[in-house]
Amino acid sequence: xxxxxxxxxGRNFYMPVNIRPTxxxxxxxxxxxxxxxxxxxxxxxxxxxxxxxxFEAFSAGAKEVVAVEKDPLCLETIRTxxxxxxxxxxxxxxxxxxxxxADVFVTIKMLARQGRKFDVVFLDPPYDAGLAKKTLKTLxxxxxxxxxxxxxxxxxxxxxxxxxEHDFNEITLRRYGKSCLAIYGVK
Numbered sequence: 294x295x296x297x298x299x300x301x302x303g304r305n306f307y308m309p310v311n312i313r314p315t316x317x318x319x320x321x322x323x324x325x326x327x328x329x330x331x332x333x334x335x336x337x338x339x340x341x342x343x344x345x346x347x348f349e350a351f352s353a354g355a356k357e358v359v360a361v362e363k364d365p366l367c368l369e370t371i372r373t374x375x376x377x378x379x380x381x382x383x384x385x386x387x388x389x390x391x392x393x394x395a396d397v398f399v400t401i402k403m404l405a406r407q408g409r410k411f412d413v414v415f416l417d418p419p420y421d422a423g424l425a426k427k428t429l430k431t432l433x434x435x436x437x438x439x440x441x442x443x444x445x446x447x448x449x450x451x452x453x454x455x456x457x458e459h460d461f462n463e464i465t466l467r468r469y470g471k472s473c474l475a476i477y478g479v480k
Contacts, residue, residue, distance in 0.1 A: 294345060297321055298329050299352030306374045308343045309366045319469050320349055323445055326465060326476055327413065331355040334412040337404075337437070339397045339428060344371040346415040346445075348378065351390050359411075360392045361400045368394040397424075398431055405435035412439045420449030420471075426459075429477070433460040444477040 332354035338347035418424035461477035
């Protein structure tokens with residue numbers, strides 16, 4: 294797969310074989326909806342898989358990207374991709390890409406304790422496992438979002454995410470085959 298926009302546009306990155314990657318069409322849609330300039334924003338990529346959304350965000354100028362993935366093969370792939378893009382250490386411009394090999398829910402609580410806040414959260418859990426709903430509820434319970442945040446959720450069309458109880462306002466909902474893409478903001 295290739296990075297679609299920004300600094301790393303056209304550069305290849307590795308994908309683990311055991312995941313459902315965010316397809317190019319959906320990744321493009323995400324950045325068409327969010328905008329292609331994420332300069333200065335802090336991004337949290339939950340259930341990161343290969344890190345594709347996080348790498349796109351960094352390529353689009355994000356100040357900080359934190360990728361969270363507990364699967365060992367995916368974690369190894371993210372770290373390999375970080376090396377490909379020269380993101381192992383903070384850059385001279387102060388921008389950084391960080392990866393946590395941990396459970397998403399534990400990490401959200403840890404980030405809240407550290408007082409870290411994010412402008413954009415990508416949420417792409419395995420489909421039909423109820424993890425999207427659970428993660429939205431967890432995000433609404435912990436203070437890790439800046440006031441004008443956006444949460445981008447990719448989920449299976451059978452999940453019924455719209456009925457989820459959380460503190461966010463749905464800004465848009467799009468369908469792409471078996472995938473749905475919802476963007477949430479301030480309620």
